[in-house]
Amino acid sequence: GAGVSQSPRYKVAKRGQDVALRCDPISGHVSLFWYQQALGQGPEFLTYFQNEAQLDKSGLPSDRFFAERPEGSVSTLKIQRTQQEDSAVYLCASSLAMTQGAGGGYTFGSGTRLTVV
Amino acid sequence: DQQVKQNSPSLSVQEGRISILNCDYTNSMFDYFLWYKKYPAEGPTFLISISSIKDKNEDGRFTVFLNKSAKHLSLHIVPSQPGDSAVYFCAAGDNQGGKLIFGQGTELSVKP
Numbered sequence: 266g267a268g269v270s271q272s273p274r275y276k277v278a279k280r281g282q283d284v285a286l287r288c289d290p291i292s293g294h295v296s297l298f299w300y301q302q303a304l305g306q307g308p309e310f311l312t313y314f315q316n317e318a319q320l321d322k323s324g325l326p327s328d329r330f331f332a333e334r335p336e337g338s339v340s341t342l343k344i345q346r347t348q349q350e351d352s353a354v355y356l357c358a359s360s361l362a363m364t365q366g367a368g369g370g371y372t373f374g375s376g377t378r379l380t381v382v
Numbered sequence: 383d384q385q386v387k388q389n390s391p392s393l394s395v396q397e398g399r400i401s402i403l404n405c406d407y408t409n410s411m412f413d414y415f416l417w418y419k420k421y422p423a424e425g426p427t428f429l430i431s432i433s434s435i436k437d438k439n440e441d442g443r444f445t446v447f448l449n450k451s452a453k454h455l456s457l458h459i460v461p462s463q464p465g466d467s468a469v470y471f472c473a474a475g476d477n478q479g480g481k482l483i484f485g486q487g488t489e490l491s492v493k494p
Contacts, residue, residue: 269425296480298480298481300484305486305487306486306487307386307388307471307473307484307485307486308426308471308482308484309484310481310482310483313479313480313481320479321479321481324481356425356426358425360480370416370418370428370429370431371428371480372428373418373425373426373427374425375423375424375425
């Protein structure tokens with residue numbers, strides 16, 4: 266597609282519910298990233314894929330967070346037993362290059378706003 | 383520990399004047415720095431970047447300056463336009479992977 270597509274745009278979950286957030290990267294993009302953005306803060310890194318390999322998951326805040334990209338294209342971020350502190354915008358980004366460099370940055374989707382009540 | 387900091391949460395500038403957005407960092411190992419612009423309900427969009435071996439990069443109305451000794455970078459927008467009103471994030475990364483560290487953002491308001 267023309268851009269990075271994320272769904273759903275908005276998600277309201279009851280505390281304790283499991284959620285799954287989807288990211289469709291730009292076709293052919295090798296690298297895929299997930300970021301979490303709390304209100305009034307900058308995006309914070311969660312995890313990074315190169316094709317189907319998850320190369321860095323150091324930013325996942327707990328073992329309730331899990332991400333996958335089984336065929337090297339679409340990715341899903343799953344949050345189990347959601348808590349109120351999980352409320353944030355979850356941003357997905359993709360890049361053609363394997364490493365970032367000082368080139369053109371990567372392309373973000375519009376995000377999924379998760380509200381846990 | 384915030385490795386990338388934007389100490390001004392907001393900035394207001396008159397149309398046609400210069401906007402200067404500032405960013406400080408603590409990690410001298412960063413290889414490059416980027417600025418992103420974000421409108422409400424949209425994802426950040428890439429604006430301009432600079433390698434750590436440079437001290438200036440210019441693209442049209444946007445110029446980024448890097449002062450490595452001070453661990454400081456700034457984004458200059460000249461002349462500022464009302465359409466530049468948005469939240470601006472600086473970010474930093476290294477050549478080991480794609481992870482970026484973002485600042486907290488500065489909301490720029492350009493008044494007609």
